Amino acid sequence: MLKATPTIAGIDIGGANIKYCQSDGYTLNTVFPLWKKNLALPVILKDILSSKKIDILAITMTGELCDCFESKIEGVKYILNSIPKKQFTPLVWTTNQNFIPLANALKNPTICASSNWMGLASFIAKQQPKNFGLSIDIGSTTTDITAIDQGSPTPHGITDTERLNSGSLVYTGMKRTPLASLLGNKFAHEYFATIADAHLLANNLPEDPNNTDTADGRSFKKTNSARRIAKMLCADQTEIPMSKILSTSQLAIKTQIKWITNALKKHLQRKGKEPKWISVSGSGESLAKMVIKSFIWKTKPTIYSFSKTFGKENSDAACAYSIMKLAGIYHEM
Structure with a gap:
């Protein structure tokens, strides 16, 4: 009798x-603003998982950096518990490109910290050609640029500190x-607006009247975004x-494009060659x-869109989707 195919899930717990x-x-x-609601994390995870009939849960995270935790180790352990x-x-997915049991992860928290980008890069490496390429994943908060060569990630740094210094992690998102x-x-250095407001007015993001996760708590509509950006000039819409x-x-x-382009340039100078292909993913x-289009290439690389291949929702959750797929491969081994 054939065994039933297991239901596998992937979860990426960010800040x-x-x-x-x-x-x-x-x-x-x-x-879920973990830095403000860390005590509610067990509750929301229970809500997400309680009604789901799953056999394997693949776990990754970046939320351990939140300032509600005194250290990354404390953050990793709290999230896992x-x-x-x-x-x-x-x-639990690690930066060593493997899964370990939860009990082992609690004993080795440092290799579980900010491991989600490695999960995505490892999955992309299995999908794309074996020649030199890049994964560029832009989420709501950060940008991850990871080199992939001969079917494996070849990152410049493993920890977020190392990757920030190397340009592999750019702390700007969509x-x-x-x-x-x-x-x-010449602008107010105050939390009046976010880059989402700029992208909305540039038609790079759609309006979402139900979204109030904004600088002033008002809905994500163009009229409100314009008001928020006017405040960056210490003005309102009647004045400018x-x-x-x-x-x-x-x-x-x-x-923003310049920041990411400079990081990309630094990456390629270190490699000494241009990529044959680039995988793009994330909500950004x-x-x-836009970054790839603005870059001056000797030979333009082939672009692989995660959303086109796996769907928009899965691209927005690319790291969770990737470790889910990797867990399936791990289970079959």
Whole structure:
């Protein structure tokens, strides 16, 4: 008698979002500010997992960096201990490119910290040609640039500190980056607006009236985004023309593209060669494509879109989707 195919899930627990994918096609991407609601983490994880009949849960994270934790080790252990005790096998993804049991992860928390990017790169490495390529994943908060060669990730640094120094981690994303960090000293250095407002006005993101995860708590609509960006000029919409608000948005986006492009250039100079292909993923896939378009190439690489291959929801949760797929491969070994 044939064994039933196991249901496998992947979960990526970040500082601002929780992303969850199941092998039966179910995907969830929910806003959860861990740094403010860390005590509620066991509750929301129970809510996510309680009604799901899964056999294997693959776990990765970046939320251990939240300032509600005194150290990354404390953060990793808290996140892992928040996983509900259910009738499934928990497997924790590590920066060593492997899964370990939950009990082992609690004893070795450092290799579990900020491991999600390695899960994505390891999965991409199995999907794409064996020649030199890149994974560019842009989420709501950060950008990960990872080299892949001969079917394996070849990263510049493993920890977030190392990757930040090497340009493999660029701390800017599609939504949460404070606009003040991208503008000069002629603008208010206050949390009045985020890069999401600029991308909305540039038509790079759709309006979402139900989304109030914004700088002022008002909905994610163009009228509100314009008001928020006007405040970056210490003004309201009665004092400055819309053209000034739009030019401020474009300035922030251009700065963001420049940051990521400079990191990409640094990456390729270190490698001494250009990629034959680039995989783009995350909620900022469109931003990744802007970066690639602005870059001066000797030979333009082939672009592989995660959303085109695996679906938009799975691209937004690319790391969770990737470790789910890797857990399936691990289970079959």
